[in-house]
Amino acid sequence: MTTDARRAEERRLVIREALSVGIATGAYGISFGALAVSAGLDVWQACALSLLMFTGGSQFAFIGIISAGLHAAPAAIAASSLLGVRNGLYALELTQLLGVRGVRRLAAAHITIDESTAVAVSQSHGKAARLGFWLTGLTVFALWNFTTLVGALVGNALGDPKAWGLDAAACAAFTALLWPRLKNRDAVAIAVVAAVVAVLLAPATPPGVPVIVAALAAFIAWREPRRGAVDTDGDAEDSEPRRTGSEVQS
């Protein structure tokens, strides 16, 4: 195969990967929209979160905590922000690869999420990586926002969220976000400690606070990892965009 033909083939694969990741992610925007309105946001607020925050895990955390009431707002902001730290780490990895300046850098920053990073860093050369990043990020952005609106309207029409199990849907959503990250014993240990700490604190502290305190369990990763322990690059390098099911934006 000539170099040109190989490049064209590679380009086709990147496009297919980016679009399939985008579509899979967009699909669960519906659940975000529905859960957001059942958490007490209106349709506009649900859409504003997807449009402006645009990082799924943080959005789910924000609505999950603020569903307890507006007095939980500071904890909701803190939890969503802590979850957003990893996007900054992705940006550190991507800044050389993308070589963006000015307004394009602002746009790149906004679509720096699990999926766009995963597709970008899994390519073999810079050009494919840049195509993968932008195409994945923009596809997810378009579909995530559209399906958030659909989900919010559906959620609004459903009425009593508990009768439809929407509170349990939130539990399932967080479980699905966590699942692909439990890749080794250290991650499992951190998850167990965080869960136990959060549940023990819950009756005695204001809503959201247990989650923030439980985040300290991440310091278990401070010491040298055992073989195969927590991956220093987060999920970016080894998530597998092709089996996108539960490898979702967070």
Add this chain to the structure above:
Amino acid sequence: MSMWVALLIAAAIAFGLKLVGYLVPADLLAEPHVKRVTAALPVALLAALVAIQTLTGPGGAWTLDARLAAVGVAVVALILRAPFIVVVVLGAATAALLRLAGWA
């Protein structure tokens, strides 16, 4: 704090965190301990959120109800590699059916 104010603050921080990675020198966060801890943050936060959402009720009181069964079904679905949306719908359906039957 109104919902809009909270939402806009949280969104601004989320964007700022993304942008700062493009602006700071890469070696600033290269310290391996710091990288490992920040990479582990999502695990800790998401696990705490699963536990709180599943096992506590109003006022943070410990509660066992249909949500725990929903998470059990979700885990089975995840082991079978079901897509996110399927996991969420199965979780909701589990709780809805248990409540309809009056079991939880």
